Amino acid sequence: MSEKSLKDYWKHNLRYLFILLSIWFVASYGCGILWADTLNTFKIGGFPLGFWFAQQGSIYVFVILIFVYVGLMNKLDKSFDVDEE
Amino acid sequence: MGVQTWTFLIVGLSFLLYVIVAIWARAGSTKEFYVAGGGVSPLANGAATAADWMSAASYLSMAGLISFMGYGGAQYLMGWTGGYVLLALLLAPYLRKFGKFTVPDFIGERYYSDTARMVALICAIFVSFTYVVGQMKGVGVAFARFLEVPFSTGIFIGIGIVFFYAVLGGMKGITYTQVAQYCVLIFAFTVPAIFISLQMVGNPIPQLGMGGSLEDGTYLLDKLNQLSVDLGFVEYTSMGMDDRVNVFFITAALMLGTAGLPHVIVRFFTVPKVRDARISAGYALLFIAILYTTAPAIATFARTNLIQTVSNQPYTEMPTWFKKWEESQLLSFEDKNQDGRIQYVADPAKNELTIDRDIMVLANPEIANLPAWVIALVVAGGLAAALSTAAGLLLVIATSISHDLLKKNLNPNISERGELLAARIAIAVAVVGAGLAGLNPPGFVAQVVALAFGLAASSFFPAIILGIFDKRMNKEGAISGMVVGILFTAVYIWYFKPQLGGPGTPEGYWFGIKPEGIGTLGMLINLLIAIVVSRLTAAPPASVTAIVEEIRIPRGASTPLDPH
Numbered sequence: 001m002s003e004k005s006l007k008d009y010w011k012h013n014l015r016y017l018f019i020l021l022s023i024w025f026v027a028s029y030g031c032g033i034l035w036a037d038t039l040n041t042f043k044i045g046g047f048p049l050g051f052w053f054a055q056q057g058s059i060y061v062f063v064i065l066i067f068v069y070v071g072l073m074n075k076l077d078k079s080f081d082v083d084e085e
Numbered sequence: 086m087g088v089q090t091w092t093f094l095i096v097g098l099s100f101l102l103y104v105i106v107a108i109w110a111r112a113g114s115t116k117e118f119y120v121a122g123g124g125v126s127p128l129a130n131g132a133a134t135a136a137d138w139m140s141a142a143s144y145l146s147m148a149g150l151i152s153f154m155g156y157g158g159a160q161y162l163m164g165w166t167g168g169y170v171l172l173a174l175l176l177a178p179y180l181r182k183f184g185k186f187t188v189p190d191f192i193g194e195r196y197y198s199d200t201a202r203m204v205a206l207i208c209a210i211f212v213s214f215t216y217v218v219g220q221m222k223g224v225g226v227a228f229a230r231f232l233e234v235p236f237s238t239g240i241f242i243g244i245g246i247v248f249f250y251a252v253l254g255g256m257k258g259i260t261y262t263q264v265a266q267y268c269v270l271i272f273a274f275t276v277p278a279i280f281i282s283l284q285m286v287g288n289p290i291p292q293l294g295m296g297g298s299l300e301d302g303t304y305l306l307d308k309l310n311q312l313s314v315d316l317g318f319v320e321y322t323s324m325g326m327d328d329r330v331n332v333f334f335i336t337a338a339l340m341l342g343t344a345g346l347p348h349v350i351v352r353f354f355t356v357p358k359v360r361d362a363r364i365s366a367g368y369a370l371l372f373i374a375i376l377y378t379t380a381p382a383i384a385t386f387a388r389t390n391l392i393q394t395v396s397n398q399p400y401t402e403m404p405t406w407f408k409k410w411e412e413s414q415l416l417s418f419e420d421k422n423q424d425g426r427i428q429y430v431a432d433p434a435k436n437e438l439t440i441d442r443d444i445m446v447l448a449n450p451e452i453a454n455l456p457a458w459v460i461a462l463v464v465a466g467g468l469a470a471a472l473s474t475a476a477g478l479l480l481v482i483a484t485s486i487s488h489d490l491l492k493k494n495l496n497p498n499i500s501e502r503g504e505l506l507a508a509r510i511a512i513a514v515a516v517v518g519a520g521l522a523g524l525n526p527p528g529f530v531a532q533v534v535a536l537a538f539g540l541a542a543s544s545f546f547p548a549i550i551l552g553i554f555d556k557r558m559n560k561e562g563a564i565s566g567m568v569v570g571i572l573f574t575a576v577y578i579w580y581f582k583p584q585l586g587g588p589g590t591p592e593g594y595w596f597g598i599k600p601e602g603i604g605t606l607g608m609l610i611n612l613l614i615a616i617v618v619s620r621l622t623a624a625p626p627a628s629v630t631a632i633v634e635e636i637r638i639p640r641g642a643s644t645p646l647d648p649h
Contacts, residue, residue: 010637017174024170028163033333036156036324046296046304051322054159055151055381056292059166059374066173066367073178074360082638084358 009080016072020065027053027061091461092232099269099465100246103262103472107250110261115505118255119186119484120354125260127361131368133263134352136270136473138165138343138369139376140216141223144270144470149445152384152391155313155321157328164336166370166377168343173366176344177353179553181362182636186354187481188347188545189489195552196560197629199494204567206489208544209347212537213478213485214519216348220475221523227467237524243472244520251476251483252513259476260355266469271375273466277450277459278379281386284453291382309385312392317431321388334602341608342538345546348477351484359639387445390452395427395438403427406451415441479519483512536578539600543570543607551615556633562619570611577603 031039036050044052077083086094112118125133143165151158183191188209193202221240228239250258278291286297286305298304310320319325324332343349352369353362394404400418410416417439418427429438447467450460487508492499499507544567551558551566578600581589591599598606635641 006634006638013637020174021170024167028167028336029333032159032163033329033336040323044296045293046298046306048306048322051156051159051306052296054156055162056295056378058159058163059378062166062170063367063371063374065170066363066370069174070360070363070367073363077360077639082640084360084639084641 005080009076009082012076012080013073016069016076020069023061024065028058032058086457088457088460089232091457092464095458095461095465096232096468099265099469102265102269103246103250106261106265107254107258110254110258112253112255112257112505115488115501115508117257118505118508119488120351121255121257121260123184123355124357125355127356127365128368129260129264130352130356130361130365132267132372133260133355134349134365134369135372136263136267136469137352137477138349138373138474139270139470140474141220141227141467141471143376143380144274145223145227145446145467146443148380148383148387148449149442151381152388152445153442155319156324157332158381158384160332160335160339162377162381164339165343166373167336168340169366169370169373171340171344172349172353173363173370175550175553176350177362177366178359178639179636180350180549181353181356182359182639182641183632184354186351186488187484188350188549189485190493191552192545192548192563193489193493195629195632196548196563197626198560198564201560201564201567202489202493204564205545205548206485208540208567208571209485210482212346212541213348213481214515214522216537217475217478217482217515217519218522220471220478221519223471224468224475225523227464227471240520240523243468243475244516247472247476247479248513248516251479251516252509255508255512256351256355256480259473259480262476263473266473267372270466270469270473271372273462273469274376275379276462277453277455278383278386280455280459281390281449281453282382285386285389291386292378295382295385305385305389309389309392312389312396316392316396316429321385330597331599331602334598334605338542338602338604338608339538341542341546342540342604345541345544345549346537347541347545348474348481350545350549351481352477383446383449387449387452391440391445392429394452396429397426399426401425404452406448409451410444410448415444475519479512479515482515483508486511486515536575539574539578539604539607540571542604543574543611547608547611547615551612553633553636555616555619556630557619557624558615559619559622559625561622562615562617565618566611566615569614570607573610574604574607577607 031050032054036054039050039053040048042049074083116122147161150161180191185191185194189202189205192205193199221243224243225236225240228234228242229236232239250262279289282288282291282294286294286299288294288297296304296306299308306322310322313319313321353365356362356365400420407416411418419437421435421437422428427438428435430436447463450463487504491507492504547570548563548567551563579585580587581594581600595606
């Protein structure tokens with residue numbers, strides 16, 4: 001693999017990481033902790049929203065993030081021809 | 086059949102299952118012993134990682150903790166799941182590509198230094214050993230409470246089982262027994278929750294039932310908030326104002342610690358490919374999330390049930406489980422105002438009921454009047470959780486000694502058979518040592534688990550991340566970062582933990598951070614020092630930069646550069 005395309009591959013990877021980890025941070029530390037009080041004034045079903053993020057929602061977001069990452073990386077590996085097939 | 090007969094039967098059957106799996110999955114080489122031959126399917130690795138990760142504490146104590154903490158319990162829920170995102174995105178794929186057997190292996194080679202390897206090795210053994218002693222204690226407690234055998238006999242039975250499959254099968258045996266243990270523990274955890282959710286809110290899915298409404302139409306959480314406020318507690322769903330800093334820091338310390346714990350990281354060395362490492366982190370978190378989203382539901386149900394059952398009720402009319410747990414001293418009632426009723430309130434001067442948090446999961450099936458076999462199942466699940474975590478930790482200790490210390494340091498010419506034998510002896514000694522320590526645990530074991538997370542967060546996590554993402558990082562930076570990070574964290578925890586003999590008081594906390602959350606700050610200090618020192622010292626050799634470029638791309642992982 002050439003030096004340039006390795007750099008390019010890595011740059012794409014870092015961009016995915018930045019976006020996904022931003023969502024990770026917002027869902028847990030943001031919605032679940034920092035803004036929980038404000039969000040608690042809203043409700044979904046019987047859950048105050050901030051409390052739901054802290055004890056349920058953030059965990060669902062974590063699971064989804066990993067599967068999205070797997071999908072993105074598998075595609076990226078193929079397009080740069082560095083996959084393991 | 087009574088509860089005890091059911092318990093013997095179900096626990097016995099589950100143990101038999103583990104033994105059969107262990108015989109089927111014997112290890113024949115060091116590669117099988119250390120990383121199960123590197124051929125575990127991602128799904129199986131996901132289940133094994135989940136069982137490895139969820140300890141006796143997750144299973145027995147967490148729901149109880151949450152039910153007494155309310156909103157604040159979120160720090161455990163998010164902290165012990167969010168770390169998997171970091172693992173999947175920042176660590177697992179690259180460490181799998183690197184393709185060695187242990188965490189000290191990576192540190193030693195990436196930082197071209199035996200000193201770095203030794204620092205990592207000592208951290209790994211210390212972190213794992215403190216953790217495993219608590220698991221052994223959990224096994225003893227579960228046996229003692231439900232099978233009415235002495236605590237020590239319980240631990241000996243636990244030692245026997247782990248000894249058998251860990252010594253025989255190494256990582257291979259441990260992996261496949263962990264898959265079986267995951268199935269047992271998740272079934273045992275969710276079945277009572279489903280029953281109770283149906284009883285209380287008529288919804289079979291506890292995660293939704295928690296937000297459901299009671300027969301009179303009020304939402305369960307609103308009802309619980311009302312009950313809590315009436316008794317002088319904080320609203321269940323809202324955070325106390327001064328909590329925010331600590332919820333933030335403790336959540337972060339647990340997440341970073343999760344991503345730095347060696348027994349979790351090594352699981353990703355067992356799958357064949359880089360893409361398998363990524364997806365199996367996803368499966369692992371999915372399997373863990375089933376328990377971690379059920380636990381807060383159990384906490385809500387149990388808390389509501391408890392308050393409604395006991396609050397201001399006559400002591401003489403308490404159900405049989407109340408008496409039973411009173412006998413085992415996990416519940417105690419003192420009629421301070423002599424009115425014959427139970428006052429369960431926030432004010433300690435007026436409160437008459439003391440409850441051990443652990444009771445919530447254990448007593449839940451009884452409180453909800455579930456059949457005897459469900460109660461037996463809960464016991465088998467608790468044992469599965471404790472045994473699976475213990476085995477994973479013991480393997481880390483054994484491989485640290487036979488591989489990192491013996492093979493890489495003391496005697497590089499040792500034969501394959503010699504190393505395998507050494508690994509078996511090391512794990513045998515570790516099992517017995519942990520069991521004996523569990524028999525007579527130092528009083529601070531529970532405190533030390535918090536320490537383990539803080540230490541992992543402030544030592545391994547930055548060293549590994551920088552090793553992958555910062556090509557310029559050199560051995561001077563990594564070693565000074567690890568040493569300062571771990572010392573800072575250990576000293577802070579010791580200083581502010583009276584149980585460890587430290588002189589500090591909460592007034593002295595830096596920025597108000599409790600010792601449980603200090604690993605986050607330790608991690609940041611490590612990171613900062615490593616970067617500054619590395620920029621002031623010589624760049625790493627070109628061969629090391631080449632390793633970093635190599636681990637950043639997936640291709641080539643199935644054929645390791647250094648066949649062992």
